[in-house]
Amino acid sequence: MANVYEQASREMNANDLSLSVPRLSLQDISKSFGDVTVLHDVSMDVAAGEIHGLLGQNGAGKSTLMRVLAGGYPDYRGTVRLDGEVVAMTSPAAAQAQGIAIIYQEFSLVPHLTVAENILLGREPGRIAYSTRQVRAEAAGVLEKIGMAGELPLDETVRGLSTSTQQRIEIAKALSRDARVLVLDEPTSRLDGAERTKLFALMHRLAAGGTSLVFISHFLEEVLAVTSRLTVLRDGYAVARGKSEDYSLETLSQALLGQDLQRQEEAERKHTTTAAGECLLAARAIEVGRRVRGVSLELHAGEIVSLAGLMGSGRTTFVKSLIGAVKMTGGEVELRGRPVRLRNPTQALRAGVALVPEDRRAQGLVGALPARDNIVIMSLIRQPSRLGFVKTSGLRGLAKRAVEDLEVRPADDTRAASTFSGGNQQKLLIARAVLSGVDVMIVDQPTAGVDVGTKAQIHRILRGLADEGKAILVVSDEIDELLTMGDRILVMREGALAGEYARGRIDRATLIAELATRTADAA
């Protein structure tokens, strides 16, 4: 670990000399909350026209650093310079006035207004009168000025537009306010392959035009491919910095994780297949309209099955139909050999099948309720009630133990679920299903937007559950996750099963090709 730090500081010195006056210069930024210091003298320079990568696990301090930059923490220590001039980031308005724009994962657009209206919001021409036509014309002019002429549907209402388009609107809005530094916080996490490529092209164009970009991402390959330099934070320290070309995936993840976690990840991969037990769930020729066409699968006790498929392959519809959240139009389900008809998730739960849904915030947790109340909810449904009254005392104790067992951090089950980090929310969701005692778990995107360390932990938890005799179906976008987790890997394409592979019988490249065939067909 020591040599990483040394290497990092060598590179820092080398790079500081090679730069002229940087566009953005953060010097010895520190930030504490009470006794806890989350940033320790972090320095970072971004040149004009540079795309700078910022990496770190959740809790490493990158969001804090960006919030300092956004004017969200006026009580930071250290110096922020813009084009050599010292500026104080005292409020969001001050940061905006200085030309700092941050594009968060959750966009800040008005859904009912048109694209043009959103771009010009708050700066409409005229004093009192408002003219749609004028706003539209001016927005078109703005787009032209920032080099995005004709790229956005100015007259469309924002509400129905895709994530990727909304993101471009945010970018256009920021640039039209003369942003000198554009920070993109996890901009690719909700984009598909083609959209990502498009975004990267736009980023390069903006950089070529002189804008400085800070690119925050969990995807190391992306960072290496897109950025010219990068900074890695760990535990609030800048532990590595330098030219992106000097890093490989290995050295970068080493810097991110430290060495211990790295080894755990590798051990995980080498896990050998356990003998599969009794068939807990069998789906035969499931149909859901035209979206799912005759999909069959079996889940056995003690095994993890990976379900791969691109967006639109019907995989999410399929798993939802298994728990009755979407109506099947054909096919049948057997649980432990007995045919069942599951009309809704409640029946599925009672029969012992639970979905751990994707999109923690929207579909998973009741954010305002304490963690423990979230955890016990599935158990309450499975527990026999007396005239609608249930005993909660015992469940509370179990919830507390589940929080400890799954290493939820902070280990306080009375905190509102929404205050936990993404990875820990995911653990709460898993705890919820586990506690209810179901024996079939369908896990949709178990680690989306979760940092590498927590991801490894979640993988271990799932494997542990399988070893205890549960059957687990993992649905994911991440190739590596599918390959690491699955004892078998099923590939779905255009609503049907396109292939099944045993662990080790398919490699990364083949799986990607298998999935991508559809894209080729569609195009």
Added chain:
Amino acid sequence: MGARVAKSEGGPRRRFDPWRFGIWIALVVVVVLLMAVSASFRSTSNLTNVLQQNSLIGIVACGMFVMMVSGGFDLSVGAVGALVSVAAAAISVDVSVPVAILAGLALGVFIGLLNGVLIAKGRINAFMTTFAMASVVTGVMFIATSASPVVGNVGFLQQVSLFGTFIGLPEVFFVYIAVVVVTWVLMRRTKWGHYVYSLGGNRDASFLSGVPVVSAQTLAFCFGGFMAAVGGLLLLGESGIGQPSSATDWPLTAIAICVIAGVSLQGGEGRVQDTVAAALLLGVVDNGLNLLNVSPYVQPTVTGTVILIAVAGDQISRRRSVSATRAGARKPLPASGSGLEVPTPDEQVASGAPVT
């Protein structure tokens, strides 16, 4: 020339959607049906009656419309209307009618201002604020009048709201149409109106974009108070007396009109012209039931059913338009703010106990 080319690139703002005119179609269907079955309904005097009787609540609904688009609503419009009618009645006798009118309007704006400041600046829930305000206003009024009606001297108001006609239509209907036009212009052709839509759609995003959200929403409530006061003055004109216990049904009727017209309870969208059809629809149904000798006990049930059907139809059309536009959107986005003020979960974890 350049503008025209640009326009064709963008394409039309929306495809033609018959649901968009659903409320007008419903109005026409109901009117035609009633005309077919009831001779007394289709008489000219009855039709002008309907216009005369529903203009007042329509005007109040215009105020409610603006407040609802801003993301709020106002349960105190009835109390304000009653207060204004009582106060104006007293002043019209003691001073003069013009002063009574001006004072009444000022009173409405003042109470709207109080509501607006509490809601927009104090960030107090609109339901509680205006519910409490209605209580306070009603209480003050009962104390001042000992709950007895106040006789006014209101020839002019009576002329406008009850007797006056112009080209065969009641004068008050023209006042209503003028109010609708003014509301439309303010909402669609001024920056303030645009800001009301924008802050109702996403308050945080509007705030961060530099929209003066507090003053824009406060003004929306002033406008609502003003329209409630106009309603109060017309009410005084109709009855000739200021009645402290009147107008209690205004808030919910006005909200119902707006909801039937497709105004979202969350704010951010709605068309004021549609509230005209909604107001007339409710009025026509009421009137028709009366003429068909339907028991007054049954009438609320029918009115309620109409509201439920309208709202269900609106919901269906919304789902359709969402699924039509969903094609490109992979996941619906939560339209929340940028999160500058509220720390994200990750951040809070970082602040409390760093996780590695």
